[in-house]
Amino acid sequence: MTARLNSGCQAAVGLIFLFSLCRVAESEKLLVMPQDGSHWLSMQVVLEKLAERGHSIVVVMPENSFLMRTSEHFTVRTFSVPYTQEELDKMYHSIGENVFHSSPFLLKVFEVYTNITEFTDFVVSSCKSLLHDSKLVTFLRESNFDAMFSDPVLPCGPILAEHLALPTVYFLRGLPCGLDFQAAQCPNPLSYIPLGFTGLSDQMAFTERVKNFLAVPFHFVLCRIFFTNFEHLASDFLQRKITVLELFNNASVWLLRYDFVFEYPRPVMPNIVFVGGINCARKKPLSKEFEAIVNNSGEHGIVVFSLGSMVSEIPMKKAMEIAEGLGTIPQTVLWRYTGEVPPNLAKNTKLVKWLPQNDLLAHPKTRAFITHAGSHGIYEGICNAVPMVLMPLFGDQMDNAKRVESRGAGVILNIIEMTAKDISNALQAVIYDKKYKENIQRLSELHLDRPIHPLDLAVHWVEFVMKHKGAAHLRPAAHDLNWVQYHSIDVIAFLLAVVLLALIISLKCCLFCCRKCCGKGGRVSKKSKSKSQ
Amino acid sequence: MTARLNSGCQAAVGLIFLFSLCRVAESEKLLVMPQDGSHWLSMQVVLEKLAERGHSIVVVMPENSFLMRTSEHFTVRTFSVPYTQEELDKMYHSIGENVFHSSPFLLKVFEVYTNITEFTDFVVSSCKSLLHDSKLVTFLRESNFDAMFSDPVLPCGPILAEHLALPTVYFLRGLPCGLDFQAAQCPNPLSYIPLGFTGLSDQMAFTERVKNFLAVPFHFVLCRIFFTNFEHLASDFLQRKITVLELFNNASVWLLRYDFVFEYPRPVMPNIVFVGGINCARKKPLSKEFEAIVNNSGEHGIVVFSLGSMVSEIPMKKAMEIAEGLGTIPQTVLWRYTGEVPPNLAKNTKLVKWLPQNDLLAHPKTRAFITHAGSHGIYEGICNAVPMVLMPLFGDQMDNAKRVESRGAGVILNIIEMTAKDISNALQAVIYDKKYKENIQRLSELHLDRPIHPLDLAVHWVEFVMKHKGAAHLRPAAHDLNWVQYHSIDVIAFLLAVVLLALIISLKCCLFCCRKCCGKGGRVSKKSKSKSQ
Structure with a gap:
């Protein structure tokens, strides 16, 4: 249903843009507690739009950050942290790069565990520093914010919101072990909702449903590892015992970077709003440098390749394998890579320290996207209808990759085992086998055919919570109710008890009547017996 | 957050309207199966907007209708029915008017039962006539529609959609016994979601939760009464056994006239879209006649009074009681009433055969709204922030009224028992006790603070289903899965069996080992015994 515009209407389009800029909302005060890494990039887009609409925004961030930076759009208040910039960068890169070391299964589990604890130690220490910065906390308390906007995946924001009694809008892809849905009181039937890290889809055979069920204790342990230190910190700071679930329970609105073109359809709640693909909003024309590369690619076009900001270095052997694979296709490959240049790098491959991923994917000459399957990258692939070669590294990336593959829009490669030939085959497939392009095109059309842009939706709900001091009417x-009450177990038990009691009484009555009758009969027969004698 | 517009921007607003008209979608063909009565009025607004956007719309309706009429916006195809216009009008009015006859409880239940069966007999006979109109059905089949848009509360549309294999968008307030949520696979926890006709809220004490649980069989029976004849008709027509639930299961999108300002927050599904308040969209300036009445009402303003289109006559005694009550307030009362004029009608009360309800409620001089608590009227009360006096008659109206009352935005009166004094007191309360106006104002602000107008949302989803031939990506x-699989009962049983088996084997092993050890010990001791002998 492409819009047909006549010339008169086209003139109006420009004015609509003017109008949207003019429609400045009454200024409200927003406290922002972001999350570092790629999470920050999509949140920043919302903050810029909120600032444009005239709100006063204060972002609290640690003095050393991986990707978070100050901006003219908002005030930044920093707090000191017990780690240096180098230590932080090293920690982030080590998560991305450890993946390339092949280890036995148990050692791998131990490595993942160490990575998670090292990471949570960093963020808990950062959160501790903030909460103990009494000057900053006093400033925040006295600022009388209207709401908090936070990425709560590592819940420093929720602790501060609880302390400042602020209504909250959470902005996230999802929480470990489905804690977001649990906190929103959203049903989560395990029979068709696959848990994270299981690699399952929503179409599960019996054995897969058993596997999904068995993943519950694993998720429970994961949650403990992730959140125990935060729970201690929250209880200490708020001076009362509080669980992470209780902290999350108070969310006014959950803005999930989630879309059912990519995720499996599932029950939701009225205060869960879906803004998947919000990161595609930021579009700029390509710089001259990139424009030249794309234009020089000829009829074959380009391939965009990035493993995300957390991977700066790849072992040389693997880098050479990749370089060899990339060299086999006629397309120009733009590879975001900051490590040592592989000596066998083919002429068609250009290494860059940074690339405007979404803008390049939006270019009609882009034929394929090689990605680590982070959710941001995948949404950019979907928005721009570019088929993908997926090289998941860690976290939710394997699940993301499986979803794209299950929809026939990409090919997964195992980053440790893949050879140059595998890379070449995968690229040839997604570029030349029409079905990949057709599938991603269909997903893209479904994704983009929405009544309102996710960025406007996010802005609306942040403003809603600021204006109405929450969204109590959406709180179920x-x-x-406690667990027993929620599942009506007390009601069922009571009704069963009543039925049982009624049955027993009826039975007793019957028995009593029978005995009466028989007794009477017996007496009668006795009497008649004695008479007959 | 009221918008501040500068003069330049105001010019743009007009152009946006122009733009929205210009944005004509590519024409698609829509088959519409509406529902008579007030349901039709809100559906008509959507049809008009769809027609404006260039779609070709065919509405199928019986030759005799209660409120449905032809329009320049769409093509109407009628089919003959085995009842006259008079019989139909009489049936509709009798439902509304039977309410005023006070009867003992059992007789009342029988009357309600008779009303429902008489009503379903009418609509089943109408549906039968349509399905057996082979010329019309052939025309519909050959028209190659892109989708069906239907109010499925009496499921003739779903039967036809199944026959024509059309994707469907359903537009409704809700189905009896929560069949809509059941068909959408939406969880429905009875612990905090009150069933219809129970008069319960979402905050239930233990005994209320028991009552809600016990209402399940009542709803089951109600569903049987409502749908059994349709099931027979569907099975006959489609020539295979089919249940109503199976018919509804295939819905692509459910557009529910539902808003959480008014309804209780509950789990939902991705293909359930909320368009509550959609009927407030149609706004026109008042006619000179009504404008004059409103302007002449002075500082006291007006009260709008309507018991809906199904009530044309009220027993004179009751009408006089009402007239007396209305006469006690200084406001001008506009009473939509077509029955005999009560002789004691006060000067402040004007009887009218019809009134532009939403436009009158939107007037700043309107102080209160006396309504039968139909969902349409209630949304108009909420949209326009007018406190209500609620006189529920039948169906979902008691539940609707309870919700408004529980939010402090209205006062309920029992239409059978109320006296002139009760009416007067209720009106004085909602007009002069500030809390009613404050509460309805708050509800109104929450309701109207939405990212997109429900009418645009409805139009978007109808167009979406037409364009993409359904919304398969939203289907969970x-x-x-069957019931056992959905609730993972097979998985739990299997895992319990495995645990039990493991326990038994472990126990057997332990026993075997013990026996071995004891036996060995015994043998050893025997040996040593014999040695010692």
């Missing part, structure tokens, strides 16, 4: 009464 | 995999 389930929050006031 | 739960549809492929």
Whole structure:
């Protein structure tokens, strides 16, 4: 249903843009507690739009950050942290780069565990520093914010919101072990909702449903590893015992970077709003340098390749394998890579320290996207209808990759085992086998055919919570029930007891009547017996 | 957050309207199966907007209708029905008017039962006539529609959609016994979601939760009464056994006239879209006649009074009681009433055969709204922030009224028992006790603070289903599971069996080992015994 515009209407389009800029909302005060890494990049887009609409925004961030930076759009308040910039960068890169070391299974599990604990130690220490910065906390308390906007994946924001009694809008892809849905009182039937890290889809055979069920304790342990230190910190700081779930329970609105073109359809709650693909909003024309590369690619076009900001170095052997694979296709490959240049790098491959990923993917000459399957990259692939070669590294990336593959829009490669030939085959497939392009095109059309842009939706709900001091009318009464009450176990037990009691009484009555009758009969027969004698 | 517009921007607003008209979608063909009565009025607004956007619309309706009429916006195809216009009008009015006859409880239940069966007999006979109109059905088949848009509360549309294999968008307030949520595979926890006709809220004490649980069989019976004849008709027509639930299961998108300002927050599904308040969209300036009445009402303003289109006559005694009550307030009362004029009608009360309800409620001089608590009227009350006096008659109206009352935005009166004094007191309360106006104002602000107008949302989803031939990506995999699988009962049973088996084997092993050890010990001791002998 492409819009047909006549010339008169086209003139109006420009004015609409003018109008949207003019429609400045009454200024409200927003406290922002972001999350570092790629999470920050999509949140920043929302903050810029909110600032444009005249809100006063204060972002609290540690003095040393991986990707978070100051901006003219908002005030930044920093707090000191017990680690240097180098230590932080090293920690982030080590998560991305450890993946390339092949280890036995148990050692791998131990490595993942060490990575997670090292990471949470960093963020807990950062959060501790913030909460103990009494000057900053006093400033925040006295600022009388209208709401907090936070990425709560590592829940420093929720602790501060609880302390400042602020209504919250959470902005996230999802929480470990489905804690977001649990906190929103959203049903989560395990029979068709695959848990994270299982690699399952929503179409599960019996054995897969058993596997999904068995993943529950694993997720429980994961949650403990992730959140225990935060729970201690929250209880210490708020001076009362509080669980992470209780902290999350108070969310006014959950803005999930989630779209059912990519995720499996599932029950949701009225205060869960879906803004998947929000990161595609930021579009700029290509710089001259990139424009020249793309234009020089000829009829074959280009391939965009990035493993995300957390991977700066790849072992040389693997880098050479990749370089060899990339050299086999006629397309120009733009590879975001900051490590040592592989000596066998083919002429068609250009290494760059940074690339405007979404803008390049939006270019009609882009034929394929090689990605580590981070959710941001995948949404950019979907928005721009570019088929993908997926090289998942860690976290939710394997699940993301499986979803794209299950929809026939990409090919997964195992980053440790893949050879140059595998890379070449995968690229040839997604570029020349029409079905990949057709599938991603269909997903893209479904994704983009929405009543309102996710960025406007996010801005609306942040403003809503600021204006109305929360969204109490969207809070289900389930929050006031315990587990037994929620599942009506007390009601069922009571009704069963009543039925049982009624049965027993009926039975007793019957027995009593029978005995009466028989007794009477017996007496009668006795009497008649004695008479007959 | 009221928008501040500068003069330049104001010019743009007009152009946006022009733009929205210009944005004509590519024409698609839509088959519409509406529902008579007030349901039709809100659906008509959507049809008009769809027609404006260039779609070709065919509405199928019986030759005799209660409120449905032809329009320049769409093509109407009628089919003959085995009842006259008079019989139909009489049936509709009798439902509304039977309410005023006070009867003992059992007789009342019988009357309600008779009303429902009489009503379903009418609509089933109408549906039968349509399905057996082979010329019309052939025309519909050959028209190659892109989708069906239907109010499925009486499921003739779903039967036809199944026959024509058309994707469907359903537009409704809700189905009896929560069949809509059941068909959408939406969880429905009875612990905080009150069933219809129970008069319960989402905050239930233990005894209320028991009552809600006990209402399940009542709803089951109600569903049987409502749908059994349709099931027979569907099975006959489609020539295979089919249940109503199976018919509804295939819905692509559910557009529910539902808003959480008014309804209780509950789990939902991705293909359930909320368009509550959509009927407030149609706004026109008041006619000179009504404008004059409103302007002449002075500082006291007006009260709008309507018991809906199904009530044309009220027993004179009751009408006089009402007239007396209305006469006690200084406001001008506009009473939509077509029955005999009560002789004691006060000067402040004007009887009218019809009134532009939403436009009158939107007037700043309107102080209160006396309504039968139909969902349309209630949304108009909420949209326009007018406190209500609620006189529920039948169906969902008691539940609707309870919700408004529980939010402090209105007062309920029992239409049978109320006296002139009760009416007067209720009106004085909602007009002069500030809390009613404050509460309805708050509800109204929450309701109207939405990212997109429900009418645009409805139009978007109808167009989406037409363009993409459904919304398969929003269909949960739960549809492929049976009850046991959905609740993971097979998985739990299997895992319990495995645990039990493991326990038994472990126990057997322990016993075997013990026996071995004891036996060995015994043998050893025997040996040593014999040695010692």
